[in-house]
Amino acid sequence: MQDLGSWDYVIVGAGSAGCVLANRLSEDPGVRVLLLEAGKDDNYIWIHIPVGYLYCMGNPRTDWGFKTAPDPGLNGRSLMYPRGKVLGGCSSINGMIYMRGQARDYDGWRQLGLAGWGWDDVLPYFKKSEDHYAWADDLHAQGGGLRVEEQRLSWEILDAFREACAEVGIPKTRDFNDGDNFGSSYFQVNQRAGIRWNTAKGFLKPALKRPNLKVVTEAHAQRIVIENGHASGLELTIKGQPARASIEGELVLAAGAIGSPQLLELSGIGNPDVLRKAGVTPQVTVPEIGENLQDHLQIRTIFKVRNAMTLNQMAGTWFGKAKIGLRYMLTRSGPMSMAPSQLGVFARTDPSFETANVEYHVQPLSLDKFGDPLHDFPAITASVCNLRPESRGHCHITSPAATDHPTILPNYLATEGDRKVAADSIRLTRRIMEAEALKTHAPEEYLPGSELTSDGDLARAAGDIGTTIFHPVGTCRMGVDDASVVDGRLRLRAFEGIRVVDASVMPAITSGNTNAPTIMIAEKGADMIREDRRRRRAAA
Incomplete structure (x- = not known):
């Protein structure tokens, strides 16, 4: 088994959230950051030509190739369910639309008890990531990693x-x-001069020169290693060969609304009935993992x-x-x-x-x-x-094999x-x-x-x-109640050492396209991770 060594932060998923996290966390030269991506580099021409989404969705070079279960609401139909499997994740294959949602979305999160997640709280993080082609004012900013232009x-x-x-x-x-x-x-779009602008270009590649950041592609997470109530390591494969990374600080899941709950369940964290049915021995009971799936x-x-x-x-x-x-x-x-x-x-x-x-x-x-x-x-x-559907679905594993797709029922x-x-x-x-x-x-x-x-x-x-x-969002719901999967600082409630920082933490779907809100969550999550590290060191 290949030993990748020990890291302060191991990030699973180099997508819309993961690339932002890798950039922001590695700004601190005193920490070691490992970013893992199951897909390949984004050096595929159809990623960069905007109309190329037609050749990226459903393509195993860039897409996980998920499908939904037959859905009663769709009169028994099953749908393609594209999710990015490449550096940049969904930002490499999506519709490029820059949309934050409505202020009431985030104020609604705050009213659920999630202090710090209201519109006034998250607006600075939207601005932090933004590089708007024309506007720099109270609502917009220039100079961030996410380019926004007119069509x-x-x-x-x-x-x-x-x-x-x-x-x-x-x-x-x-x-x-x-x-x-x-x-x-x-719509305004994430493009620069008619070329797609993904988070790999905007956030990851500027950070690659840092010696404290390592990126491994074709690295598929298999199982979280739990020791003494703490995430101590991650088992994975790299180009099909087994490997392991040790975690001294935190494991950060940024694998999205399908991938993050899947990895938790593969590791024995979730609803015991679901896990046993899939052939996984329950380790930690968290019944809501994989539930609360919302989609437009x-x-x-x-x-x-x-x-x-x-x-x-x-x-x-x-x-x-x-x-x-x-x-x-x-x-x-x-x-x-x-x-x-x-x-x-x-x-x-x-x-x-x-x-x-x-x-x-x-x-x-x-x-x-x-x-x-x-x-x-x-x-x-x-x-x-x-924009605000009442219906809730789920996403759950069906076997202990990480290569088997989960059941997705919106x-x-x-x-x-x-x-x-x-x-x-x-x-x-x-x-x-x-x-x-x-x-x-x-x-x-x-x-x-x-x-x-x-x-x-x-x-x-x-x-x-x-x-x-x-x-898709919501499968690792953030909340203040005991049933929620993560707390308001995106920490897994069940035990220490794991955060989830992606669209799966949304308690309710935003009123619009979800890529920009996911990037905002990553910006805010990175600040929380760094703040908590400083507090721990000050208290030590």
């Missing part, structure tokens, strides 16, 4: 959709990230349009594809620089909601499902998701409230498409079908056409 194209049909939103009471907005994202705008289900409504250019026509021929490729080569703009979704809209499906409760990702294209060819008719897709549309929001979301989309601003484009509903009108019919249709928007 490098626009579409007439999306501009018309935005005008239609204004007609139905959804105003245009300049900034989705000021604490209240109600309104419509083109996007309902992909599609409308045929006229008198408008969409990507369906533009990329419908080899000549069109060649023009798109040439434009990107010459200007780093055009469809190859596109995020998966260009126009964003945050709205209320009912006036009783205090803030926007749904988010649209609007695209000038259409297809039957991810990976399929574009339709041969001009169309747009207005995907809409419930349990979408499991509550009456979620089904009502789904039905109302489709109705709101129809109102927008019927607005005067879109009349010249004669929208014709393709999915789910205008003949469906009742709550029940629309909820069932949502189950047929809904899909994940890749935002």
Whole structure:
């Protein structure tokens, strides 16, 4: 067994959170930091070309290749569940959208008793990581590791959709990230000059010159070694060969909402019934590990349009594809620089909601499902998701082998409230498409079908056409109650020496895309880890 030596911090997962943690923790030259990534380096061309997400999701070079269990809320369907397996993690394969969520999200966390997690508390950490192309003020900052820019194209049909939103009471907005994202705008993205900007570029690579930081790729964590109530080591494989790292300080799990609970359960930490069923001997009882899974289900409504250019026509021929490729080569703009979704809209499906409760990702294209060819008719897709779903799912191991994928059941549309929001979301989309601003484009509903009108019919249709928007969170819930997995300082409650610092700690999902909040959690988590180390040393 290869011995990797002893480290003050061992970080599992070099994704959106792990790269930030490696940078911030290794700023202290007096500590030794080991960062482990199960995937490979991010030197794969399709990571860096924005449209390359199409070739990264579902690709074993960059994606774990998870699938959900058949979900009753999706009428028995199973979904692809992409998670990044590469330096940069999901920030290397995601939609690049920079979205913080709403101030009420974090104020809600604080109201749960989580002191220090309100909007005013976390805003400085959003700013710390941000490198905004234009804004430096009370809400935004420049000079951080996470580049934020405008997209490098626009579409007439999306501009018309935005005008239609204004007609139905959804105003245009300049900034989705000021604490209240109600309104419509083109998404700002994590790109630099038309190239994806992941956390490996922004945070990890600037820190690689430090002698106290070591990064090992193709390093798959297998089991946490627990001795005398403390995490003393980590067993792993490196390119399939066994290895071990010793931990003098803390083990920091940053493997995400699927990977972090999986490793804890493989180590005998979790619900004893779940562990025994999977063939793992229980070591420490923590019943909520793997529970509380939350995700945003996007309902992909599609409308045929006229008198408008969409990507369906533009990329419908080899000549069109060649023009798109040439434009990107010459200007780093055009469809190859596109995020998966260009126009964003945050709205209320009912006036009783205090803030926007749904988010649209609007695209000038259409297809039957991810990976399929574009339709041969001009169309747009207005995907809409419930920002604050009531439904809760789970993620649990099924065997003691780290190479076996866990069972993932999001349990979408499991509550009456979620089904009502789904039905109302489709109705709101129809109102927008019927607005005067879109009349010249004669929208014709393709999915789910205008003949469906009742709550029940629309909820069932949502189950047929809904899909994940890749935002799993919550499986190692942070809280002040004894049942929570980690406390407000992200320490595992069960015993000493382990923290979880990734999207799995969110007690409730944020009202928007989850990459920027995950980076914020890592920034704040790194500060907590360093503060606690200083306190321990001062007390010694």
